[in-house]
Amino acid sequence: MAEPSTEPDLFDTIVNLCVRRGFVFRSAEIYGGFRSAYDYGPLGVLLLRNVKEQWWRSMVQMRHDVVGMDASILSPPAVWEASGHLDNFTDPMVDCRSCGTRHRSDKLEDPEACPDCGERGQLTEPRQFNLMFSTHAGPVADSAAQVYLRPETAQGMFINFANVLRASRKRPPFGIAQIGKSFRNEITPGNFVFRTREFEQMEMEYFVPPDTADEWYEHWCQARHQWYLDLGINPESVRLQAHGADELSHYSSATSDVEFLFPWGWDELEGIANRGDYDLRCHAEHSGERLEYFDPATGEHYVPHVIEPAAGATRAAMAFLMSAYDTEVVNDAERVVLRLDRRLAPYQVAVLPLSRKDVLVPVAQRVFDLLKGRWSCDYDETQAIGRRYRRQDEIGTPLCVTVDFDTLEDDAVTVRDRDTMAQDRVGIDRLPGYLAERLP
Ligand code: ATP
Secondary structure, three states: OOOOOOOOOHHHHHHHHHHHHOOEEEOOHHHOOOOOOEEEOHHHHHHHHHHHHHHHHHHHHOOOOEEEOOOOOEEOHHHHHHHOHHHHOEEEEEEEOOOOOEEEHHHOOOOOEOOOOOOEOOEOOOEEEEOOOEEEOOOOOOHHHEEEEOOOOHHHHHHOHHHHHHHHOOOOOEEEEEEEEEEOOOOOOEOHHHEOOEEEEEEEEEEEOHHHHHHHHHHHHHHHHHHHHHOOOOHHHEEEEEOOHHHOOOOOOEEEEEEEEEOOEEEEEEEEEEEEOHHHHHHHHHHOOOOOEEEOOOOEEEOOEEEEEEEEHHHHHHHHHHHHEEEEEEOOEEEEEEOOOOOOOOOOEEEEEOOOOOOOHHHHHHHHHHHOOOOOEEEOOOOOHHHHHHHHHHHOOOEEEEEOOOHHHHOEEEEEEOOOOOEEEEEHHHHHHHHHHHOO
């Protein structure tokens, strides 16, 4: 469970930065807010897109054995009956008789005490609460029209197994990957975007011959841990933790979590599970379809086993932000700098005319036009240049390009590096090449 945090204030600092700079806003804020959902602002949407893009790149684009898909969010009860979610996708819930609040009993620090009012002995017996949201499709709101919002993207891959196999001509080992929104009626959402009722997942189902499942499970545990390290998460803040036998779900022979050291302690970013043939067998039984692979080499049909790396995009974005946050003292003043990997930074370049003078602005706009097709660029002509540098440091922009009065003479600009603050004078004609050596 949670270990003491090394930086108790980091959480508030990050939330503050996110709201102030436009990464994340409270949903429906002008109506008092909606606790279980968040809106991603101009910078948050860029960061989140970059996180998803890097996942897609490593899981789909760079592999010949994985294809993508995008399944529907709404689905009929039959899917969730077969998957077991209608019966089993529950959390144990307790009510406090004293203050009326609800809590997940398996997450209580003290099983006797209400975390809100502190009263002891006032919690009810746990009841199982199903986390799926349901609604009705079509104009008649009766039980025949009931549909569910998916609580995970995975089932879309299982129910399309035969379609993808046929259409893509892949054979095991092969994977189907998907990024998309999922919905869970969490009893206690919280810790900012860590646990929300609407969130984005990045999941891959990797179908393998049964006798290779253990090997592939190990492969994906290592590969997924490495993905976070490659994108710059501090190695002391991310670890792979195997579940004990008592923590495994009934269908899984092995599960490991990639965990991050959040300000409240170690917590899950991603789960990697060896799911055996559970999912394909359940859907085959319920649907009557054969969900198997015919191996022409042996002349046998078999049900592939599945290794599933299941990550949260929104949780990952939060971990990348927390890991990147840094402060240092420069010329007696504190500098806040988000040392985000260059592939994740919302903007890779900021173009800054030294002043708003008429002579500089057209040149700065020409520089912006020169770069915008290749990199995500910010353009900012407000405030003193020092304050604009500090803003770009705080949102993690790796390089700032400044157009000054000398530019009018030498057709060159100053490029400032976020991490070292070193400045280079670069001719505008050489600028795209110079940036290409330093940016993805
Ligand atoms: P938890 O134990 O934290 O509720 P889980 O083990 O139920 O999570 P999975 O079903 O394995 O989570 O989902 C895979 C990933 O989806 C999680 O590792 C997490 O990154 C993300 N995720 C799950 N639930 C939420 C949520 N309510 N808000 C944000 N992300 C979530």
